[in-house]
Structures are given as structure tokens and as C-alpha cells.
Amino acid sequence: MDTTLAAALISTTTLAATSTTGYAALLHHRLHTDATTGLANRAALRRLAGHAGRRRHGSAGLLLLDLDRFKQINDTHGHPTGTAVLIELAERLAEAAEPGEVPVRLHGDEFALWLGPLPDGQAAERIAKQRAAEVAAALAAPVHVDGLVLTVTASVGAYTAPTHRVSLSGLLAGADAAMYAAKRAGRLVRLRPVPTVGEAGESA
Incomplete structure (x- = not known):
């Protein structure tokens, strides 16, 4: 040739x-990426939970964040403004993430933060609760959009589970219950206790 x-x-x-x-x-x-915010999406979160479930020691943790009264922003100022707020808060969540943590947009105005490998038991709970308070504070600063100054807060639920019992559905269910407890209590941070055997749920 x-x-x-x-x-x-x-x-x-x-x-x-x-x-x-x-x-x-x-x-x-x-x-594995949310098109609007550039954060990881639910598919990426599912992969993270799957990888965590292969570890034999330690815990996994998830923060679930739901923006308070976000519908009012869309209804009052329009969806373009609402989208701009979502993008700004996504950037703040990404900036607040520490090494090993992954910020996620699940859907609408609901976000999550995957916590990196955590120690066992109560130590994991303490870390998750501290990170939940820090992230909530990072999102609470006023948002400036198109000449508007908007105050947006988030209800945050934290959940931890031993890695050998981790599933995405279990983590989401636990964090979701904690998040709604936060809303009922006045939109504060709440920590869902570590589940008993079998409570973590089936794989999503």
C-alpha cells in the first residue's frame, strides 16, 4: 500500500x-446534567448512590432543598425571572459544595446536595446537620435579578444512612420527610434520623 x-x-x-x-x-x-442550571441531575445522583452502596463502611448523606414560596416569584414576576433565580441559586449551591459533594437539581425548584463519604453513625448526622445549616445560609442572601431584589429561602432536610443500606429511593424518602418537617416547623433545617434496618428502601 x-x-x-x-x-x-x-x-x-x-x-x-x-x-x-x-x-x-x-x-x-x-x-447526567441539568440543562437549565448545569448541575448534576437525578440520573447522576442515582449513579452516586449506586457507587456508595458498594462501600462496606461509613455512611452516605443527602440534603434535599425546596425553595420556599417559589411559585409566587413565577406568578408575580414571570417565568424568565424565576429561571434566573434558579440559575443564581444553583450557582450558590455549587459554590457552597465542599470537595466530594455534588450539587444536584432534581426538578423544578427542588435541589439536592450529595454529601461525600461520611463516617459512621452520629458523626455522619452531625456533619449532615452542619452542612444543611451552612447551605441554607448560603442560599438565603438576596437575589438581584433585572433590577429586582428578591429574598429566597429554602427548607432543607438532611438524611444519612450506612452505605451497605443505601439506595436512592431511601435517601430521597428520608430527606424528603425531613424537609417537609422543616416546612411545618417554620422552614428550618431538619435532620432525619438514621433508619432502622430495612427502612432505607429499595433501589430507584
């Missing part, structure tokens, strides 16, 4: 392989 032709074929094959790899990476990114 002519050396020039061989070189051209090798170059073309390499380019095709690179393009395929690049496309796969792009597809993976889109499948």
Missing part, C-alpha cells in the same frame, strides 16, 4: 475513534 494512503487511512481511523469517544463523553454529560 502506498505510504501516503496508509497514513491517510490511519489518520481517518484515529479521527473517527476520537470523534466517537468525544460523542460518547458529550452524550454522558448531557444524560
Whole structure:
């Protein structure tokens, strides 16, 4: 075979392989990223929970954040303003995340923060509760959008579970119960206790 032709074929094959790899990476990114905020999405959170469940020691933790009275912002100022608020708060959540933590947008005005590998038992609960208070404070600063100054707060529920009992559905259910307890108590941070055996739920 002519050396020039061989070189051209090798170059073309390499380019095709690179393009395929690049496309796969792009597809993976889109499948695991929220299009509006750029945060991780539920699919990414499911992968994190799956990986955590393979660890034999320690705990996993999840913060669930629901913006308080966010519908009023959409109804009063319009959906473009509401979207701008979501993007700003997503950026704050990302900035507040510590190494090993992953900020997530689940849907609408509901966000989550995956807590990195945690120690066992009460130590994990203390860390989760502290992080919940810190994140709630980070989101509470006024939001400036199109000449408006909006105050947006979030109800935060925290939940921890031993890694050998971790499932996404269990983490979400526990954090959701804690978050709604926070709303009923006046939109404060609440920590859901570590579940008893079997309470963590089935895999999502």
C-alpha cells in the first residue's frame, strides 16, 4: 500500500475513534446534567448512590432543598425571572459544595446536595446537620435579578444512612420527610434520623 494512503487511512481511523469517544463523553454529560442550571441531575445522583452502596463502611448523606414560596416569584414576576433565580441559586449551591459533594437539581425548584463519604453513625448526622445549616445560609442572601431584589429561602432536610443500606429511593424518602418537617416547623433545617434496618428502601 502506498505510504501516503496508509497514513491517510490511519489518520481517518484515529479521527473517527476520537470523534466517537468525544460523542460518547458529550452524550454522558448531557444524560447526567441539568440543562437549565448545569448541575448534576437525578440520573447522576442515582449513579452516586449506586457507587456508595458498594462501600462496606461509613455512611452516605443527602440534603434535599425546596425553595420556599417559589411559585409566587413565577406568578408575580414571570417565568424568565424565576429561571434566573434558579440559575443564581444553583450557582450558590455549587459554590457552597465542599470537595466530594455534588450539587444536584432534581426538578423544578427542588435541589439536592450529595454529601461525600461520611463516617459512621452520629458523626455522619452531625456533619449532615452542619452542612444543611451552612447551605441554607448560603442560599438565603438576596437575589438581584433585572433590577429586582428578591429574598429566597429554602427548607432543607438532611438524611444519612450506612452505605451497605443505601439506595436512592431511601435517601430521597428520608430527606424528603425531613424537609417537609422543616416546612411545618417554620422552614428550618431538619435532620432525619438514621433508619432502622430495612427502612432505607429499595433501589430507584
